[in-house]
Amino acid sequence: MAAAVRLLLLIPLLILSYLTPSLATGEDIPLLDFKDSLNNSSALDSTWLKGTHPCRNKWKGIECDAKDNDNVSGLLLIGLGLSGVSEEMDIESLGKLDRLRFLSLENNSFTGRIPEFNRLTSLRSLFIAGNQFSGEIPQDYFNNMGSLKKLEIARNMFSGTIPDSLGKLDNLVELFLERNEFSGAMPLIAQNSLQTINLSFNKLHGEIPQSMSKFGAQSFEGNPDLCGPIISKPCRPQDTSINAPPSGEKGNGSNASGSSTKWVILGIVVAVLLVTIFFNKTKKNDQSFRVLGKDNLDEIVQVHTPSSHKRSMSSSRKRGNYAGLGSHSSRRGSLNGKSTDLIMVNEENGIFGLQDLMKAAAEVLGSGGLGSAYKAIMSNGVSVVVKRFRDMNKLNKDAFDTEVRRLGRIRHRNILPPLAYHYRKEEKLLVSEFVPKGSLMFLLHGDRGLSHAELTWPTRLKIIKGVARGMGFLHTEFANYELPHGNLKSSNILLSSNYEPLLTDYALYSLISNTHSVQALFSYKCPEAVLYQQLSPMNDVYCLGIVILEIMTGKYPSQYLNNHKGGTDVVQWIKQAISDDRVSELIDPEIATMKDSIGKMENMLYIGASCTENDHEKRIEMREAIRKIEEIQV
Numbered sequence: 301m302a303a304a305v306r307l308l309l310l311i312p313l314l315i316l317s318y319l320t321p322s323l324a325t326g327e328d329i330p331l332l333d334f335k336d337s338l339n340n341s342s343a344l345d346s347t348w349l350k351g352t353h354p355c356r357n358k359w360k361g362i363e364c365d366a367k368d369n370d371n372v373s374g375l376l377l378i379g380l381g382l383s384g385v386s387e388e389m390d391i392e393s394l395g396k397l398d399r400l401r402f403l404s405l406e407n408n409s410f411t412g413r414i415p416e417f418n419r420l421t422s423l424r425s426l427f428i429a430g431n432q433f434s435g436e437i438p439q440d441y442f443n444n445m446g447s448l449k450k451l452e453i454a455r456n457m458f459s460g461t462i463p464d465s466l467g468k469l470d471n472l473v474e475l476f477l478e479r480n481e482f483s484g485a486m487p488l489i490a491q492n493s494l495q496t497i498n499l500s501f502n503k504l505h506g507e508i509p510q511s512m513s514k515f516g517a518q519s520f521e522g523n524p525d526l527c528g529p530i531i532s533k534p535c536r537p538q539d540t541s542i543n544a545p546p547s548g549e550k551g552n553g554s555n556a557s558g559s560s561t562k563w564v565i566l567g568i569v570v571a572v573l574l575v576t577i578f579f580n581k582t583k584k585n586d587q588s589f590r591v592l593g594k595d596n597l598d599e600i601v602q603v604h605t606p607s608s609h610k611r612s613m614s615s616s617r618k619r620g621n622y623a624g625l626g627s628h629s630s631r632r633g634s635l636n637g638k639s640t641d642l643i644m645v646n647e648e649n650g651i652f653g654l655q656d657l658m659k660a661a662a663e664v665l666g667s668g669g670l671g672s673a674y675k676a677i678m679s680n681g682v683s684v685v686v687k688r689f690r691d692m693n694k695l696n697k698d699a700f701d702t703e704v705r706r707l708g709r710i711r712h713r714n715i716l717p718p719l720a721y722h723y724r725k726e727e728k729l730l731v732s733e734f735v736p737k738g739s740l741m742f743l744l745h746g747d748r749g750l751s752h753a754e755l756t757w758p759t760r761l762k763i764i765k766g767v768a769r770g771m772g773f774l775h776t777e778f779a780n781y782e783l784p785h786g787n788l789k790s791s792n793i794l795l796s797s798n799y800e801p802l803l804t805d806y807a808l809y810s811l812i813s814n815t816h817s818v819q820a821l822f823s824y825k826c827p828e829a830v831l832y833q834q835l836s837p838m839n840d841v842y843c844l845g846i847v848i849l850e851i852m853t854g855k856y857p858s859q860y861l862n863n864h865k866g867g868t869d870v871v872q873w874i875k876q877a878i879s880d881d882r883v884s885e886l887i888d889p890e891i892a893t894m895k896d897s898i899g900k901m902e903n904m905l906y907i908g909a910s911c912t913e914n915d916h917e918k919r920i921e922m923r924e925a926i927r928k929i930e931e932i933q934v
C-alpha cells in the first residue's frame with residue numbers, strides 16, 4: 301500500500317489534482333520515511349500514524365503553516381530521546397516538505413558526522429545543539445543555505461576548523477557554535493545581518509578579527525589561545541599587526557589610569573569622526589533615525605581605547621525583560637571622579653560610564669535629520685544604542701538635565717526611556733537600551749518574506765494596541781506639550797522579543813533648537829503642519845494613523861519619504877478605497893488569509909483612515925482612536 305501511495309506521488313501534478321486531498325498532500329509519507337531512518341523514534345510512535353494528516357491530526361513535534369494549517373513548516377523534535385546515525389538519516393525525504401523552514405533536533409542523541417541538512421536549502425532555522433555529532437564540517441557545507449537565519453550546533457563534538465562558508469550566509473542572525481572542539485584560527489564571520497555569535501569553549505587560537513569584536517567578549521570565552529582587544533588579551537608582538545594599541549602606549553594597557561581621560565577624549569573624537577563620515581554615506585530618504593534599518597548595517601566600525609585601570613564594579617542588577625540581554629551585570633564607570641561625563645537618568649539596566657561606551661565596539665545604525673545613531677556593545681556584554689544629536693541647544697544644561705531626567709523616569713510597558721545622556725555644547729548623546737528585534741520598519745519592510753511572515757494578524761493587532769497605549773500614556777504625561785511624541789513612525793517603534801512595541805524618540809520637540817532639524821520630526825509631515833506650521837497633539841494622531849495603515853497594508857508609506865517619491869501614499873489609497881467600497885483589498889495579503897478576521901481588519905483600516913483625516917478638525921482625537929483600537933479583538 302505504501303508503495304502504491306509513493307507511486308501516485310510520482311504522477312504529475314495535473315493528474316494528482318483529481319485525487320482526494322489526503323493523497324494529494326501526502327506529507328505524512330516523507331515524515332514517516334524520515335522517522336523510519338532513525339534508530340530510536342519511539343517517542344513519535346503514538347501520533348505519527350500513516351494515513352493521518354501531520355497538521356490536522358497534530359503529530360508530535362510538527363508545526364504547520366499558520367495560514368492554512370495544511371503544510372508542515374517546522375519539525376521541533378526537541379529532547380525526545382531520538383537517536384540515529386547521520387549516514388542513515390533520510391534527509392532527502394525531509395527535502396520533499398516544500399514548506400519546511402524550521403528544523404530542530406536539539407537535545408537528542410544523534411551521532412556521526414553532520415547529516416546532509418544542507419540539502420534543505422530553504423531552511424531558516426537549524427537547531428541540532430545538544431547531540432553527539434562529531435567530525436569536521438566541510439568548508440563549503442553552508443554554501444547553498446543562504447536562507448539560514450539561525451544556526452545552533454552548540455554542545456556537540458564537532459572538530460576541525462570552522463567552515464568559512466558560515467561567513468557568507470547573508471541572512472544569518474544568530475550563530476551558536478559553543479562547546480564543541482573546533483580548532484584552528486578564527487574565520488571571519490561578521491556579516492551585517494549577524495547579531496549574536498557564540499564560539500565559547502572551543503579550541504580556537506589566534507587573533508579575533510577586529511570586525512568581530514562587535515559581538516562582545518562573552519562570545520569568545522573558554523578559548524585560551526584566542527587573543528585580541530575584545531577579550532582584553534593582547535596578542536603576542538608578532539601577531540598584533542592590526543590590533544596593536546596606539547603608539548605611546550607601548551603594549552602596556554594595564555596601567556592607564558593616569559591617562560584614561562586622554563583616551564576618552566580620543567575615543568570621542570574617533571567616534572564623532574567615524575559617525576560623521578558614515579553619516580554622509582548612509583544618508584537616506586527617511587529623515588530621522590532608522591534604527592536597525594538593514595541597509596544601514598553595512599558599515600561596521602570599532603571604537604577602541606586601550607583597556608585601562610580596573611574599575612569598581614557595581615552589583616549586577618536585574619535587567620529589563622527584553623530578549624537577549626538576559627542577565628549581564630553592569631559596571632559602574634567611576635572614571636576617576638569624572639562620572640559627570642555620562643549622566644545616568646535611569647539605572648534599571650545598570651550603571652555605566654562614558655568610558656564603557658568608548659571602549660565598546662560600535663556599529664553605525666543610521667542617521668537622519670536629527671543626528672546619527674550607533675549601537676555599542678560594552679565589554680560587559682550590555683548593548684546600548686547611542687544617538688548623537690546636533691541641534692539640541694534650546695535648553696541650557698540644567699533645563700536639559702531636568703527634561704531628560706523626566707523622560708528617563710517614564711515607566712510604561714510600551715515606552716523605552718533613555719538610560720543616560722552626555723551633554724556638551726556641540727552635541728548631545730542619548731543612550732538607550734538596544735532592543736534586539738529592531739524596529740517595526742525593519743520587520744515590515746526590511747527583510748520581506750522572512751520576518752514579515754512572523755507578523756500575523758494577532759501580532760499586528762498586539763503591536764497596534766501597544767503603540768496606542770504608549771501614545772495614550774505620553775498624551776497624559778506630556779498633555780501640555782505641543783507634541784507629546786512628535787516623531788511616531790515605524791522606525792521609532794522597537795519590538796521586544798514577544799512583539800511588545802516600545803516607543804522611542806518621544807517628546808524631543810522641546811529640546812531641539814534648530815528649526816530645520818525640528819522639521820525632521822515626523823509630526824511635521826501632517827497636513828496642518830506642512831501648510832500652516834500648526835503644532836498640536838493632533839499631529840501625533842495623524843502619525844498614529846500612518847502607522848496603522850502601514851501595519852495593516854504592509855506597504856511602505858510614501859509619507860516617510862521627503863519627496864513622496866516611492867512608497868505608497870497610504871492616506872490617499874485608503875481614502876479612495878473607502879469611496880470605492882473595496883477596503884478589504886488593502887489588507888496585506890500575508891494576513892488577509894485569516895478570512896474570519898477580515899471584518900476586524902477592515903475596522904482597523906477605518907480607524908487608520910479617521911486618524912489620517914487631512915482636516916485636523918475632523919480627525920478623531922487620540923483618546924477616541926485608542927478607545928476604538930481597544931475595541932477590536934483578534
Ligand SMILES: *[C@@H]1O[C@H](CO)[C@@H](O)[C@H](O)[C@H]1NC(C)=O
Pocket residue numbers: 324325326327368370371396397398399
Ligand atoms: C501545501 O498546501 C497547499 C494548499 O494548502 C497545497 O496545494 C500544496 O500542495 C501543499 N504543499 C505540499 C508540499 O504539500
Ligand SMILES: *[C@@H]1O[C@H](CO)[C@@H](O)[C@H](O)[C@H]1NC(C)=O
Pocket residue numbers: 339383384385411
Ligand atoms: C543504529 O542502527 C543501525 C542498524 O539499524 C546500527 O548499525 C547502528 O549501530 C545503530 N546505532 C546506534 C547508535 O545504535
Ligand SMILES: *[C@@H]1O[C@H](CO)[C@@H](O)[C@H](O)[C@H]1NC(C)=O
Pocket residue numbers: 340341342343380381382
Ligand atoms: C528510546 O527512547 C526512549 C525515550 O524516548 C527510551 O525510553 C528508550 O530506552 C530508548 N530505546 C533505546 C533502544 O535506546
Ligand SMILES: *[C@@H]1O[C@H](CO)[C@@H](O)[C@H](O)[C@H]1NC(C)=O
Pocket residue numbers: 378379406407430
Ligand atoms: C537543551 O538542553 C540544554 C542543557 O540541558 C538546556 O539548557 C536547553 O534549554 C535545552 N534546549 C531546549 C530547547 O529545551
Ligand SMILES: *[C@@H]1O[C@H](CO)[C@@H](O)[C@H](O)[C@H]1NC(C)=O
Pocket residue numbers: 478479497498499500501518519
Ligand atoms: C556563550 O556560551 C557560553 C557557554 O555556554 C556562555 O557562558 C556565554 O554566556 C555565551 N555567550 C553569549 C554571548 O551568548
Ligand SMILES: *[C@@H]1O[C@H](CO)[C@@H](O)[C@H](O)[C@H]1NC(C)=O
Pocket residue numbers: 550551552554555
Ligand atoms: C607595564 O606596567 C606594569 C605595571 O602595571 C610594569 O610593571 C611594566 O614594566 C610595564 N611595562 C612597560 C613595557 O611599560
Ligand SMILES: *[C@@H]1O[C@H](CO)[C@@H](O)[C@H](O)[C@H]1NC(C)=O
Pocket residue numbers: 555556557558559
Ligand atoms: C599606575 O599609575 C598610577 C598613576 O599614574 C601610579 O600611581 C601607580 O603606581 C601605577 N601602578 C602601577 C602598577 O604601575
Ligand SMILES: *[C@@H]1O[C@H](CO)[C@@H](O)[C@H](O)[C@H]1NC(C)=O
Pocket residue numbers: 576577580
Ligand atoms: C559630507 O558631505 C558633504 C557634502 O555632501 C561634504 O561637504 C562634507 O565634507 C562631507 N563630510 C565628511 C566628513 O565626509
